[in-house]
Structures are given as C-alpha cells and as structure tokens.
Amino acid sequence: MATYKSIIAYDGTAFQGFQRQAGDRRTVQGVFEQALRALSWQGRSITAAGRTDAGVHARGQVVAFELAWRHAPQQLTQALNANLPPDVAVWWTAEAALKFHPRFDAVRRRYRYTLITAPVRHPLRERYAWRIWPEPVVTAMECIAGQLIGRHDFASFGRAPIPGGETVRNVFQAAWISDEGSLWFEIEADAFLYHMVRKLVAAMVKVGLRSIEPQDVLGYLKNPEARWEGNIAPACGLCLEDVIYPEWSSAMIAQGNVV
C-alpha cells in the first residue's frame, strides 16, 4: 500500500462539481473513485486540492489516494484513464509521501477565467468561456485587477470553506490578458473563498461595461462587511489551472508531459 498523487483534467460541463454528493449526482470525485474501485481500491475517499463547483473545469487539479499497486505509476495513469469517462483524464501519477494532502500541502492555487466578447452566441467557444457584449473597457478592469494583489479580506466576494472561517486571502498575481479575441483573468492566491473568482470577475466586467464605477468594487474590498449582491460569472468560464506546492506545481508537470 502506498500513497499516490495524480494530476487530473476535466471538462466540468456534465459534472455537479468535484465533490461526491449524496444521491446519483455525477461528480468528478465520484467517477474517479469508481475508476479506482475497478483497480481494487477499497479506500473511503480520495483527497483533492480544490473542490471546484458544478460546471467549473480543471487542467491542474491534484488528487491523492492510497492503493496497493504492483506496477509503475505510469501504468496506474493508464489504468485509471481506461476506466474514466471522456470528460476526465489523469495526466500524471507519482508516489507521494505517506502523509501528502493535496489541499493542506498546497501553498498557492491559480485560476483562469475566460471571456469572449461577441454580439451573438458562439457555439464553438461558449463551452469554455463567458460571452459578454458590448466590448468592455479592459483598462478599467485591469486597474481593479492590480488592486486585488496583496493581503485583503475578501468576505464581500465569497464565503469561507467553513462557516465563520478566515476570509483574508493573499493574492500574488491578478491580471487580465488578451489574445486573439479571447480575454482572460488569471489569479493566483494562497487560497480562495467559495465563489470568489466568479464574483470578482462579475464585478470587474460590470466596471468594464461601465455599469458601475471602479471605486464601487474597491469599496467592497475595503469594507468586508458589505456583500457583493451583484451577479456571479457563469461557471463555464472558470478553470483551475495550477496547484502549487513548495517544490512542484501541477501546471509545471503537465506542461512537460501533456500540453
């Protein structure tokens, strides 16, 4: 019996989120554990770096589990893939320290939120992006992104994983990047509140569309008692890109192995 860590990618469209739930809701954890059971896994639960919401995608999710496996980790990747549906794949597996925990050991996470700006629906891109129109004023959005960097109480934009938990987070990187008709927001922080990225994106888009002022958004940051009652950006635009550990990160390994 050894502890293994895997990097997994999934198209979140047809999942009710990562975390296994009561009833017959389809979850990433559920199908992953089912694939493990086909390899005689008898554990109770895998652990994961982030519990992504329903519809959110991932390219760099990290999971861990204990398993009695006689072959190389690479064969375990293949065996798992053979038992997983087309919308989930394992990209890499390695033996981990016995006490490795994908969430508690992670020091940072990076998410990307993708927008497309177009006056009409775009069937080939809206599976992985939020379409907005008209064209937003990106400089206004960039200005707020820059203000997010640092240590802030984000209570206005999300709730702690446990009721009454800490809502202060350290944001290391936050920027809007554009390329060939796509516009995306990259944010890296030590951890995130529930719905935090999607609420921040919705707020910045509102500023970009000139329906609120930059100061309104910055006001919420300075006053965590206030609650962002505006909309939340749709799940389909969000992707968990990278989970960062002291000595490695999932995107770093995936880039060398897959993309």
Added chain:
Amino acid sequence: MATYKSIIAYDGTAFQGFQRQAGDRRTVQGVFEQALRALSWQGRSITAAGRTDAGVHARGQVVAFELAWRHAPQQLTQALNANLPPDVAVWWTAEAALKFHPRFDAVRRRYRYTLITAPVRHPLRERYAWRIWPEPVVTAMECIAGQLIGRHDFASFGRAPIPGGETVRNVFQAAWISDEGSLWFEIEADAFLYHMVRKLVAAMVKVGLRSIEPQDVLGYLKNPEARWEGNIAPACGLCLEDVIYPEWSSAMIAQGNVV
C-alpha cells in the same frame, strides 16, 4: 417574400450531420428549419454551402432561404438565435439575390483540421481536435500538403457528391500550421469530395508517424484508381471555416462581426 443568406456556426458533436434525414435524427438543417418555422416560414427546404458530416463543426457555413420578414436582417439574426439551441448560432444575415444558391454560387471552400499531440487524453480539447501520439514528424506532413496544391484527381481519397460524378478538384492552399501545442491543416479548394479532408489528414498523419512513406500517399494522387483503404481522421477535428463567393466570404464577414 425575399431570399436571405445567413452565416451560421455550430458545434457538430451532437448532430447527425448537416443534412436533414428521415426519422428523428438531430441535424443542423432540421433545427434551423424548425427555428425558421417559428418565424412562420413555410418553405420546403433551406439550401446550404456544404453538407458537413456527423460530428463536423462549422464557423463559416452559409445557408439561404426565402422568408416574408418585415424587419431588418439584423433582427432576423436575433429572432433565429432566440429559436436555435445553444450548439447552433446565426452570426449574420443579409438579403440575397433572388436566385442566390450557397453551394452553386460558392467558388471555394476552406476547411481546418486540428490535431493535438499528447500521450494522454485531454478532456478540454478533444471535442474540437484529434489527439495523436507520439509526436509526428511535421516536415514530412508539410511535404505532402505542398504536393496537394494544384489540379488533381482525388478519387482515391473520397467519392463525388453524385455517383459517377467528377472527382478532379483544384486545391489552392494546403498547409500544416502549428501554434502552442496545436497543429492544424488548412485546405482551400474549389470543392471537396465526400470524406476527402479526413482521409488526406489520416494519410498525412500516418506519414508523420512513419508508418507509411510520403511516396505511398503521393502514389494514390497519381493513381486515382487506387483506393485509400487506411483510416479516416475523426470528425471532431474538422471545421468548415470559410465559404468563398466572388465578392465576399463567410469568414471575412464573421471576422468583422463576431470573432
């Protein structure tokens, strides 16, 4: 009553091809005609530039239909979109000459076939690309692409739309292009045989993977009596990009309006 032309885009994954069929198979033509009927259309059939196969996508398909419509063409685009499912969208509509026919009037078509090269499945990209592994030798594939340009009898790689029909086609552009982990084949010709792009791609990939020689593929081009009995590249990688008319093209208009 006037004739209208529309540029439409679709994700072909959940369609049994473009062309309406007997029974309850879901087709792009079927859902488009249903959307038109919601606008009191009583025609028998729309016409289209290309009858894409099951699973093939389009960004630049052109359709035409007659309709009694009192408002501007832009409102027709909106009304159609309101009646179409998420995997089909109208990008642009204009009044057309009474006798306009999207297929007979088109002088060229352009398709793109997208590959990704990765050792394991990629759930976020395989909806729109064919994954191959190992890494192919792209220079060998480029060499064949260059040889496709010109006037050739492509009978080995596809069949004419009508039995016994002409199988000579004029290829104006054919090239492999790579960018950030994607590799795609662009081909522009006056017209295409049934399955032609997907069989050519399959043959070039076989050369890239060194399982056949470039001369083998070029042999088929010189001897149209021979039949390519190898595989056919999966439909998901193929997209109808552009339909070109003497004075306009669908991609040209879409670029200005949508992407």
